[in-house]
Amino acid sequence: MEKGLSLALIGGGNMANALASGLIGRRCAAADVHVIDPGDDTRARWEALGTTTATAPDARLSGCRVWFFAVKPQVMAQVVRQCRPWLQPGTLIISIAAGIPGEAIARWLGDDAGPYTRVVRCMPNTPALIACGMTGMAALSGVDAQDRALAEELLRAVGDVLWVADDAAIDAVTAVSGSGPAYVFLFLEALMAAGVDQGLTPEQARRLALATFHGATQLATLSPDSPAVLRERVTSKGGTTAAALAVFQQRGQTDILRDAVAAAARRAGELAREFSD
Incomplete structure (x- = not known):
């Protein structure tokens, strides 16, 4: 596994907080976590933990190895496009936005050369809030073995994980364990x-x-x-x-x-x- 992991949490709500509670101090330092959230109270809670924060995406994203999208599905397309200018070739994208296909995220992050396929789509459930969750995971074609291992390690911070084939299988995961x-x-x-x-x-x-x-x-x-x-x-x-x-x-x-x-x-x-x- 990689050392010195830098992680951006785009959306600082309950699921992001659950993830961080399992990672900070074990997998990364609080200072290695950058949280983007428009809420003043939410940012204050994260800053009290020692993370950096921002109200909107900025250049600090370019230094984060993993971008963890945890925003409402209604604003996902807008937020992904706002982050796009700071995407690096080695950035691993992990999304827990319900109902958003991995292929759509890849398209929003892409350019004239094509979609950005280093994307893992996840469907956790609410017991993740007490580290007893079950998360279905599907990887796009740009995700290599190292990326898969890293994504799995991150989501195991909130419970068990199960890899499935594609977005259609994630719909089934949503129906069984998500709901x-x-x-x-x-x-x-x-x-x-x-x-x-x-x-x-x-x-x-x-x-x-x-x-x-x-x-x-x-x-x-x-x-x-x-x-x-x-x-x-x-x-x-x-x-x-x-x-x-x-x-x-x-x-x-x-x-x-x-x-x-x-x-x-x-x-x-x-x-x-x-x-x-």
């Missing part, structure tokens, strides 16, 4: 409410639901068996679990989940086309 925490939270809400319906206090239902979900996911992670096998082991014929699962099956809950993920993937593709026009 996935919301599905989990919805299930937890329902399980807690059901516990209260059965006479538990809200705090009792909360503790039981959270601990059960955490334990089950850890078991699924550590076990060599599939979730289907693990489910079958919990389900005794004619027992309580079988009665509950029968309701899920009658209501088509599995089909509902698959349809929901498919809808999220379709919407991710629509947003990608919208934002990249």
Whole structure:
């Protein structure tokens, strides 16, 4: 891995902060991080950590090995073009802007010779804020093995990573793990409410639901068996679990989940086309 990494965080919000918390002091010094954000309070927080800051892109970008784009998708094209004058041949671009295809970023950074393809597109999820995230990553053709290793190292600061083939696969990642925490939270809400319906206090239902979900996911992670096998082991014929699962099956809950993920993937593709026009 490279030594003396210099990193530009273009957008200094929550995800950039999560990334920096895993890198500063371990992978780079605060002084090696340059943060660009228009918000006075946001810049003040970064300056308190020892980073340099700016309200807009400037020549300091040319000295940063990695540009990490963490801005809203609505302003991504404008911000990328503002940064373009300070792009260097060795700059690695990493984007977590939702819905923005890597090919669009490459085009915005390009010139008459063609697009700039040293771009890695990422789709993290909100558990990254506590270093328990899952990030899907797709590299364009200009990303070499060293760049891939560096990008992976950076994103591992906020959790696990998974490489996929292209922008279309990132849409699937968005539907499964990017939006996935919301599905989990919805299930937890329902399980807690059901516990209260059965006479538990809200705090009792909360503790039981959270601990059960955490334990089950850890078991699924550590076990060599599939979730289907693990489910079958919990389900005794004619027992309580079988009665509950029968309701899920009658209501088509599995089909509902698959349809929901498919809808999220379709919407991710629509947003990608919208934002990249």
